[in-house]
Amino acid sequence: MADTKREIERKYEATPDTRLPDLSRVTGVSAVLDLGTAELDAVYHDTADLRLAAASITLRRRTGGGDAGWHLKLPVAPGVRDEITAPLSDSLPRALAALVRARVRGAGIGPVVRLRSSRAVHHLVDADGTLLAEVSRDAVRAERLTGPDRPTAAWDEIEIELGDDRDPAFLDLVARKFRKAGIQPSAAPSKLARALAETGLEPPVRPTPEPHDAGGHLLAYLREQSEALLSHDPAVRRDLPDSVHQMRVATRRLRSAFRSYRRLLDRSVTDPIGEELKWLAGELGVARDQEVLTERLRAGLDALPRTLLLGPVRGRLRIWSAAHGSGARRRALTTLDSRRYRALLDSLDALLADPPLLKPAGAPAERALPRAIRKDFDRLAARIDHALALPPGPDRDLAMHDARKAAKRVRYAGEAAVPALGKPAKRFARRMKSVQSLLGDHQDSVVARDTLRDLGIQSHAAGESAFTWGLLHAREQSAADAREAELPATWSRAADPALRAALGE
Incomplete structure (x- = not known):
């Protein structure tokens, strides 16, 4: 069984002579607990072409310390990762293998680098003894496990990992202390990234040329x-x-x-x-x-x-x-x-x-992209005109659903053009989203009414009252009628000719 934890941490450069500042003086810290030193041995796994590393994904098998086992770390935001752990075993657990399947596909996964760390651990706790953050000072030794040569590297670093459910702003307070002590943030996003770089095994970088x-x-x-x-x-x-x-x-x-x-x-x-x-x-x-x-x-x-x-x-x-x-x-x-x-x-x-x-x-993007957007817009306009011309009922419901799909398409076309066309495309996409949202709410009501009818039938057949389901059905019908009444005005605002003209030719 795999367990998940949200990991919020920061890394700092260090040397063998670096000493931690007095962290007991950080606001909120009542005590700094020395938990001693642990010896960690981690083998990092990836494909031969380092697909996981290229996606900032870390997969390792680690022994030593209090969390021995398999660890998969998925990026969430800078400095934030979800760590999914599984018990120690000889082979990669199926639960973790499934989570990287889309990246790996048919390629095999094997050891690429080994990191052995001597970790001195301190806990920063508040007056209630609650963990605010864990501070680790690591002496790291890396060894490449692929290729004819086995290059090695060594460095020291400091990690600060936020305690569970703590305010990330606490890390800023610790960072201030580090900055005053001359301890600088690490240039490497992770131990693995640094190990790969320093042993000559960096993942290939796909070129991303500037669009012209x-x-x-x-x-x-x-x-x-x-x-x-x-x-x-x-x-x-x-x-x-x-x-x-x-x-x-x-x-x-x-x-x-x-x-x-x-x-x-x-x-x-x-x-x-x-x-x-x-x-x-x-x-x-x-x-x-x-x-x-x-x-x-x-x-x-x-x-x-x-x-x-x-x-x-x-x-x-x-x-x-x-x-x-x-x-x-x-x-x-x-x-x-x-x-x-x-x-x-x-x-x-x-x-x-x-x-x-x-x-x-x-x-030029300024000419080709607006032309495509206008074509999608004309399709949407025709579908909305058709829907509004129909009397209320199933045919109009279907026509509004078709218009919703067209609104989504033109909205996405506008969003795709924002980097090239700027604010006019952004405003245009936002107006199209308002139309899409209204039509989407209408369609959700149509689907809900069908289900409510089925639930009413099931309740009646079981000898239960169907009153509540009927009441909700009526409310959904009223909500759909309101959306239909709002559509002309919403569409009129979205179809503002001046907004479309601002997109350019």
Whole structure:
């Protein structure tokens, strides 16, 4: 079984002669506890081409100290990582292997570097004895484990790791003490990064040229979304909140970029990848749609007075959610472990390595990108006009759902153009998002009403009152009617000609 901990730490340079300042004088610190010295032996694992290191991911097997075992560290933000641990074993635990599968794919994982550290540990605690931070002074010896030669390196460093649930601002107080003592922050983001650099085993860096034309800006956006797709993969596997949604957004942004800017890329390459992205979004959507619907129904029940909750409505919703949610999650995980998904990731890598740019991609971004955005906008305008011309009912619901998809596409097209077009594109995308959100809320109401009807039927068949489900159905209908009434004004603001003109030609 793997355990997870949010690691917030800072690293500092040191020499064998460096001495820690008096940290008992840091605000909030009541005592500095000397926990002695531990001998740590860690073997870091990666692919032969260092795919994990290139993504700032650390995978190690460590003995010694109080946390011997397998450790996987996934980046969250600068200085912040999620550390997932598993018990010590000879081979990589399956739970950790799954979390790096999207990065590794068919490549093998093996030892690349060994770090042995002599670690002197101090705990900074408050008046209640609660751990504020752990300060470690490490004498590190690194040995490369690949290649004909086995270069070595050695250095000293200091780590400060924030205690669980402590305010990160505390690290600033400690940093101030270090700065006054002449102790400088480390230039290396991690021990592994430094060990690789000093033993001549740094991961290859993919060149990211400065965009000078429409194609360059588009490729920068595609790289960003491809990386987002890979980064959210382990979060989905860990069932983190909003992870499915974020991964699905990355797939949709990629697919939308292929479609919106299809004049810049060879469609014989992008169309098949786009179809696979559509498949992936659909498979992930089962879990995401279930999550959104459950939250909406639960919020509806929470908003009702207790006197209107007739029958075991909360229990029935829990049963319904569990029955549908577990199947959706299994489907998402099966998808992420499939050959088809790995092939899609390989296709994205190949596209970015050898971009299928067409001649129009060489045009200035200020001319080519607005042209594509306007074309998407015209499609959205036609769909909204069509929806508003229909009488209320199923046909209008379907037309508004189609308009929602068009609004999402033009919004993403605007967002992709922000680095090139600046504030006008940002304002345009924000207006399109307002339209998308309104249409999305309307569609969520349509889906909720279908489910509420089913729950009412199930309750009636079980001899329970269906009153509450009927009441929520009526409220959802009222909410949908309100969204339809708001659409003309929201669309009028979003379709401001001056805003579109500001995008340029």
